[in-house]
Amino acid sequence: MPGQVVPEESAGLAVEVLELVKRYPKSSVNAVDGVSFAAAAGEVFGLLGPNGAGKTTTVGMLTTRVRPTAGAARIGGVDVVRDAVRARAQLAVVPQQSNLDRSISIRDNLIFHAAYHGVPARERERRADELLDQFGLLDRSRDKPDFFSGGQSQRVMIARALMHAPRVLFLDEPTTGLDPAARLFVWDRLRELRDSNVTLILTTHDMDEAALLADRVGIMDHGHLLALDTPDALISSLEGEGTLELTADQAADGAVVDALGGMPRVEKVETVQVTGGNGAPEARPPGPQPLRVRLYVTGDAALSVAPAAAVLAEHGLALQDVKLGAPTLEDVFIHLTGRTLR
Amino acid sequence: MSAVAAPALEQGAQWRAFRAVLYRDLYVTWREFPAFLAQVILQPLFLLFVFGKVLGTLNYTQHGYTDLLFPGLLALTAVLTAMQALAFPLVAEFGWTKEIEDRLLAPMPTSYVAAEKVLFAVLRSLIATLIMIPVGILILGSIPWRWEGFALFLFALVLGALVGAGFGLLMGTLVRPERITLLFSLVFTPLLFTGCSQYPWPSLDKIRWFQVVTACNPITYVSEAFRGAMVPGVPHMPPWVCVVVLIVSVSGLLTVGIRGFYRRAID
Numbered sequence: 267m268p269g270q271v272v273p274e275e276s277a278g279l280a281v282e283v284l285e286l287v288k289r290y291p292k293s294s295v296n297a298v299d300g301v302s303f304a305a306a307a308g309e310v311f312g313l314l315g316p317n318g319a320g321k322t323t324t325v326g327m328l329t330t331r332v333r334p335t336a337g338a339a340r341i342g343g344v345d346v347v348r349d350a351v352r353a354r355a356q357l358a359v360v361p362q363q364s365n366l367d368r369s370i371s372i373r374d375n376l377i378f379h380a381a382y383h384g385v386p387a388r389e390r391e392r393r394a395d396e397l398l399d400q401f402g403l404l405d406r407s408r409d410k411p412d413f414f415s416g417g418q419s420q421r422v423m424i425a426r427a428l429m430h431a432p433r434v435l436f437l438d439e440p441t442t443g444l445d446p447a448a449r450l451f452v453w454d455r456l457r458e459l460r461d462s463n464v465t466l467i468l469t470t471h472d473m474d475e476a477a478l479l480a481d482r483v484g485i486m487d488h489g490h491l492l493a494l495d496t497p498d499a500l501i502s503s504l505e506g507e508g509t510l511e512l513t514a515d516q517a518a519d520g521a522v523v524d525a526l527g528g529m530p531r532v533e534k535v536e537t538v539q540v541t542g543g544n545g546a547p548e549a550r551p552p553g554p555q556p557l558r559v560r561l562y563v564t565g566d567a568a569l570s571v572a573p574a575a576a577v578l579a580e581h582g583l584a585l586q587d588v589k590l591g592a593p594t595l596e597d598v599f600i601h602l603t604g605r606t607l608r
Numbered sequence: 609m610s611a612v613a614a615p616a617l618e619q620g621a622q623w624r625a626f627r628a629v630l631y632r633d634l635y636v637t638w639r640e641f642p643a644f645l646a647q648v649i650l651q652p653l654f655l656l657f658v659f660g661k662v663l664g665t666l667n668y669t670q671h672g673y674t675d676l677l678f679p680g681l682l683a684l685t686a687v688l689t690a691m692q693a694l695a696f697p698l699v700a701e702f703g704w705t706k707e708i709e710d711r712l713l714a715p716m717p718t719s720y721v722a723a724e725k726v727l728f729a730v731l732r733s734l735i736a737t738l739i740m741i742p743v744g745i746l747i748l749g750s751i752p753w754r755w756e757g758f759a760l761f762l763f764a765l766v767l768g769a770l771v772g773a774g775f776g777l778l779m780g781t782l783v784r785p786e787r788i789t790l791l792f793s794l795v796f797t798p799l800l801f802t803g804c805s806q807y808p809w810p811s812l813d814k815i816r817w818f819q820v821v822t823a824c825n826p827i828t829y830v831s832e833a834f835r836g837a838m839v840p841g842v843p844h845m846p847p848w849v850c851v852v853v854l855i856v857s858v859s860g861l862l863t864v865g866i867r868g869f870y871r872r873a874i875d
Contacts, residue, residue, distance in 0.1 A: 290875070329713065332875040351622060355715040365706035369636045381628035382714035384621050426710070 279340075280434050280465035281305040281328065286337035288323050297323045299489035300337070305482075307433070308463040310456070312480030314470060314595065320489040321469040325436050328467070329359050342433045355383065358427035362439040364419040366411035372422045373398060373407040376429050383430035390429065397425040401455070417448030424455060434465045441475060453479060473595040485599055492602045497595055504593040504601055508567030509560055511538065513587035514578055517554035522581045526559060529573055534562040557583065567591070625716040626724055633728045648689045648736035652681045653743060659806065660748050675752045676842045678744055679834035680805030685740050686765055687772035687827045688799070690733035694725055694776025695783070695791065702872050703785030712873050722869040726773040726862065733769035757837030760847055764833035767854040771826045774861025775799075781868030803827025808835060810843040826857045 281304060288298040298320040305311040313321045326332030328339050330350040339346045342356040367375050373394055380390035398404045401421045411419060420440065427435055440456065441449040456479060460466055470476050476483050477497045484494040493500060512526075527535040538558045563570050567590050575585040637644050660674040701708035711721050744751040783791050802825045804812075809832050812819035822828045833850035835842055 326875060331709075331712065331873070351715050351717055354713050355621075357713075359709070359713060361706070361709065363706065365709045367632075367707050367710065368705060369640075370632070374635075378628065378632045379710055381631070382625050382711065384624045384628075384715070 278307065279304045280307045280309070280342055281311070281467060282338075282340045283324070283328065284338045286324065286327055286339055287335045288320075288327060288332060289335045296335070296489050298327070301486070301489070301491045302337075303484055303491060303494055305434075305465050305467065307465055308460055310460050310466045310468070310479050310481045312468050312470060312476040312483040313486055314473070314476045314483050314599070315486035316471055319486040321486055322438065323489075324486070325359075325438065325467065325469055329357055329436055330354055355430070356432060357434045357436060358430065358432035360420070360423045360427050360435065360437045360440065362442060364411065364414070364416075364423065366414075366419060366422060366426070368411055371408050371410055372403060372414075375411065375422065376426050379426045380429040385430055393429055397428055401425045402451075417444045417451075420444060420448070420452060421455075424452070428459075432464065434467060435459065437466065437468045439470055439472070440468055442470075442472065473599075477595050483595065485595075485602060487599075487603050493598070500595060500598045501593050504597055507533075507593050507597070508563050508565075509591035509593070509597075510563055510567045510570055510574065511560045511587075511589040511591065512558070512574055512578070512585060514557040514583040515586045516556050516583060518557040518581060518583055522557060522578065522583065523559060525577050525581065526561060526574060529561075529570065529577065531564050531570060532561050533564060536560045536562075556586070622716040622720065625714045626720045629711050629714065629721065629724045630728060633724070634731075637732065644732070645739070647692070648685065648732070649739060649743060651688075652685045652740055653747070655681055655684075655806075656740075656744060656747050674748050675839050676808055676835060677806060678748065678751050679838045680803070680807075680831040681744075682737055682740055682765075683768055683827055683830035683834050684800065684803060684805040686733050686737045686768035687775070687803070687830055688796070689736040690729040690769045690772030691776040691779070691799075693729040693732040694773050695779040696788070698725065698776070698780025699783050699785055699788050699791070702781070708873075718870060718873050719866060721873070722777065722866050725869075726770070726777065729773040729776055730766070730769040733772055734765065737765060737769075752838045754838055754840070757840065761834060761837040764830055764837065764847075764850065764854065767833075767851065767858055768827070768830035770858045771830070771854060771861060774858055774865050775826075777865030778861055778868060781865065781872045799825060799827060804831040808832070808842055809845050826854060829853045829857075 283301060283303050286298055286301045287296055289296045301320070301324055303311070313324065315321050323332055327334045328341065328346060330346050330353055334347060341353045344353045344356060346353040366372070367378065370378065376394040376397060377390050380393065381387075385393070395404070395407075398407045401424070403418070403421060403425065406414075406418075411422060414422065424435075424437075424440075437456070441452050444452065453475075456466060456468075466479075468475070468479065480497060482494065482496050483500060485492045485500070493503075495503070514522075523535055523537060526532065536559065538560050561567075561570065561574065571588055571590075578585050656678070659669070659677055663669045664671075664674060698708075708721070711724075712718060714721075741751065779791055779795060802818075802822045804822050804825075805827065809819065809822060809828055812822060829845070829850040832845035833847050833854070835844040836847040836850065
């Protein structure tokens with residue numbers, strides 16, 4: 267309920283979310299349905315889930331742009347509903363799409379942002395130049411944001427967000443659509459921020475990003491927080507699970523797949539689409555493709571290689587390639603929801 | 609309050625944010641001043657030139673027509689400039705540039721962001737309308753001017769600018785970005801021609817239905833108030849009627865407009 271009393275032990279938390287609910291008008295279900303979590307100062311907290319899971323709505327409520335239907339949230343101890351103005355002073359948002367001011371240069375973008383937040387004139391000039399330098403934008407500081415690439419806009423927006431030294435920085439899909447170099451750059455800057463005690467709340471559907479950056483990850487689906495823990499703990503909750511990807515020398519029918527699925531300790535078999543590195547179908551000669559399957563195995567996956575090869579041999583196939591895999595956050599998500607993320 | 613309580617953010621800080629946002633708008637206008645001038649002056653300039661100078665010189669209009677046209681064009685400039693200054697940027701900012709987000713997240717109440725938009729639109733409108741006075745002298749040779757009517761002129765000018773800003777706020781929050789061209793044809797053009805800027809309202813009793821239509825356009829009351837201030841000899845609506853209608857219009861438009869702004873700013 268709005269107006270709940272702050273529990274004593276919550277003192278020191280940068281972000282507190284208590285039973286937050288949002289139902290949009292004309293909707294029959296809650297977009298966010300009783301989500302609770304907390305993040306400490308200097309923590310990187312990842313909200314992971316597919317589109318429509320309720321991540322953006324949750325962040326919208328925490329950043330005062332969406333009014334909660336029920337529940338409470340505090341940023342740096344300030345209630346985001348009752349004291350939205352003070353809450354705004356504590357936070358900054360880096361959206362996925364650029365919302366930079368196109369009428370002014372990027373340096374002015376930084377300076378005006380700081381002015382909105384009451385940073386004194388000399389201080390905001392100094393800080394703008396410092397951040398532009400740090401983000402490798404000094405030579406473009408007089409340019410307007412119009413012709414900036416996605417990665418550059420992202421850097422400018424992060425720099426802008428830091429101008430008023432927020433306690434909590436919200437980032438929406440921070441590196442989606444960035445090239446690998448830009449991605450690494452952003453990740454490095456985010457790690458530096460965490461080290462300077464800024465709390466980062468990132469929403470992402472990128473498993474690697476979540477696993478790499480986040481101290482703790484909350485997995486969301488259909489407005490609920492399904493699990494919340496460190497990436498390692500979440501993955502080890504699938505203890506004893508591994509995957510085994512097998513490629514045979516030629517095509518085969520469903521009987522082989524069924525036979526593989528009938529092996530001991532195999533929980534599930536999936537036929538894998540043969541794709542290139544970027545997800546596009548590989549250029550191959552036309553005709554039936556060789557069999558490729560992924561087995562989900564309890565216990566050590568390597569122990570299933572020999573029996574699987576035997577099953578293939580029984581059906582006149584030869585094993586050509588084997589890949590052993592440890593479970594990832596993606597598998598955790600599949601385990602929790604029965605679906606893949608994308 | 610918890611141990612990490614935020615520093616107190618007093619009223620002063622909220623006003624500072626408001627002033628910074630206003631300063632940003634003025635800064636951009638100043639840097640693009642020639643574009644601003646072209647935007648606000650060109651249309652009334654041509655109307656003034658064609659209706660006042662060309663048609664007059666060719667004797668298609670009666671002597672004295674420019675005296676009743678000029679106050680009407682000032683009214684048009686006052687209302688439409690404020691409306692344009694608010695509606696178009698707002699549609700874009702909410703619709704696709706999302707530029708407004710940085711201001712909505714500034715440490716001030718959401719209503720301040722809307723109020724800044726209104727104040728800025730009013731300032732633009734005042735500047736544009738006042739610039740029309742020397743422009744009028746330049747084109748027409750002389751303009752009707754009475755210092756005795758100056759207080760009424762100024763009062764109606766501010767109300768006219770506020771009406772335009774209220775309209776702009778309403779349009780800017782109601783119109784979806786893909787419909788922005790419709791805004792021009794369905795709202796702008798009718799407002800332009802039914803605001804009694806090119807003809808005095810009482811003379812319309814010969815076309816009764818049109819007189820009723822023009823009575824629904826707030827620009828009419830600004831035009832008529834300006835005539836009352838500048839050319840009291842021309843038949844015009846009583847100024848007090850104009851002022852009352854304008855005050856009611858401003859209150860109504862701003863109330864609905866700010867509500868619309870809240871709806872767009874906060875889900």
